[in-house]
Amino acid sequence: MAIDERDRVPRTLRVAAALGWRALVVVAALFVVGQVLGTLASVVVPVAVALLLAALLDPAVRWLVGHRVPRSVATATVVVGGLGLLGGVLTFVVMAFVDGVPELTAQLVEGIDTLVAWLTDGPLRISEQQLGAAQQDLLRLIGDNQGVLTTGALTTAAALGETVAEILLAVFTLVFLLHDGVGIWGFLLRAVPSDVRTRVDVAGRRGLAALAGYTRATAVVAVVDAVAIGIGLAVLGVPLAVPLAALVFLGAFVPIIGAVVGGGAAVLVALVAQGPVSALIVLAIIVAVMQLEGHVLQPLLLGRAVRLHPLAVVLAVAAGLVVGGIAGALFAVPLLAVLNSGIRSLRSPADEHLDPADVDGSEPQESGPPEPGHDRHPDVDGDTGPPAVAAGSTGTAR
Known part of the structure; x- marks a missing residue:
């Protein structure tokens, strides 16, 4: 009796x-997507x-x-009004910063004088010659890197033109998203096979609703924190309070x-x-505001629809910062909020026959406990769902 070659491998x-090879394919695909997005960053970010x-x-x-x-009039009004409000706020912040810099500079000089006096008269007993040598070393370091600083300034000036172009692209895209977002979404759905188009439409609308809820709630939280x-x-009379x-x-x-x-x-x-006393008070204020944000504002405003585990948030931010x-x-x-809501919608039996027009910002319902007679444990073929799902019923084509 011949022995199957597969039986020799555990x-x-x-x-x-x-x-392993499936994971390698997924990682390779993500790497290619990341490279493409990195190359097109000047388009993707706006x-x-x-x-x-x-x-x-x-x-x-x-x-x-x-x-x-x-x-069209509503879109123009909102875009122009939003840009005008943003420009006014930025102008006010910049003017407040410019007005507060002299006071902060004077206090900084006073603080440095106090620090120098402590270094010379305090327990360290550093001589004036040593402090003078340190000052000369600092000036020499700045002089040696003057060329690098100049090059950086020129690079910043060149990047300013790219930034203006990206801002214009973002505004142009914003106008069309506000004016014809539904039409753009319908155009994108044409690339999806017709038998699952409704299912993807529902999941996509869930994801967009999660994005809208997250953005609005974050804006409200940001305003409360800043105020x-x-x-x-x-x-407390801290300089540059507005900036x-x-x-x-x-x-x-x-x-x-x-x-x-x-x-x-x-701080x-x-x-x-x-x-240090004022700094500690400011730190206490910030900690209190962060506690209010984490335990009251975010659960109240975000709700269950876009609630993410804190560890997932930290890991997502860390990965995004690295990439x-x-x-x-x-x-x-x-x-992460969009993917979380969209994937949960694809897995939700309640969303399977939902009309896309009925989708709101509520949370997609998770599948409940298995009914009697339905074994939810995976078998050797990898079937993990009820018979209807295992048979390939993924949605109703419309």
């Missing part, structure tokens, strides 16, 4: 090999920003359309990292300007 090794802004501004457009305003911390800084509050607002859109950067800058300015820098950290969590 089943565990065969399964591991099958999983489009992604436009998607976030469209999710944030779409309710205003719908409200105007609901009040008998033509959609609360800005009021605390103003009451620091604006930094906190922008940092709120990058979970974990943004809070650390914005809060750290506020550092308070330390330089007013000493795409600041832009990767900014878009990692929204992308």
Whole structure:
């Protein structure tokens, strides 16, 4: 009796090999996609920003359309009004920063003088000659790297033109997403096979609803954080309270990292300007605001539809930062929210026969416990679902 060649290889090794080469294919595909996105970053990033802004501004457009305003006029009004508001806020922040720099500089000089006095008269007893030598070394280091600094300034000037082009592309994309987002989504669905098109449509709408909910909730949380911390800084008399509050607002859109950067800058300015006591008070204010955000605002505003585990958020931000820098950290969590909601919708029996027009921002229902007589344990063929799902019923074509 001939022995099958497969019987000579342990089943565990065969399964591991099958999983291994499939994992390699998936990793290779993700690597290729990452390389393509990296090459097209100047296009992908503006489009992604436009998607976030469209999710944030779409309710205003719908409200105007609901009040008998033509959609083109509503889109133009919202885009122009939003850009005007953003420009006004940025101008106010920059002017406040410029006005506060002299005061901060004077306090910084005073702080440095205090530090030098402590170094010379304190327990370290550093001589003035040693401090002078350190100062000369610092000046020499700046002089030696003057060429690098000049090159960096020229690179920044060249990058300014690219930034302007990307901003224009983002605005152009935003206009069309607000004006004809439904038509664009319908065009993209044409690439999906007709037998699963409705199923993908429902999952895609779930993902877009999760993106909209996440973006709006994050904007509200960012406003609350900035106002609360800005009021605390103003009451304490910390310089640059308004620019620091604006930094906190922008940092709120990058979970974990943004809070650390914005809060750290506020604590550092308070330390330089007013000493350790004021810095500790600012730190306490920031910790209290972060606790309010994590335990009250986010659960209340985000709800269950886009709720993500904190570990998943941290890992997504870390991976996005490594792969795409600041832009990767900014878009990692929204992308994770979209994928989480879309995949859960594809796995939800309740969404299988749902009309796409009936999709809202609610959470897709998970499959419940198995009914009597339905074995949910995987068999040797890998069937893990009820008979109807295993038979290939993935949706109703429309």
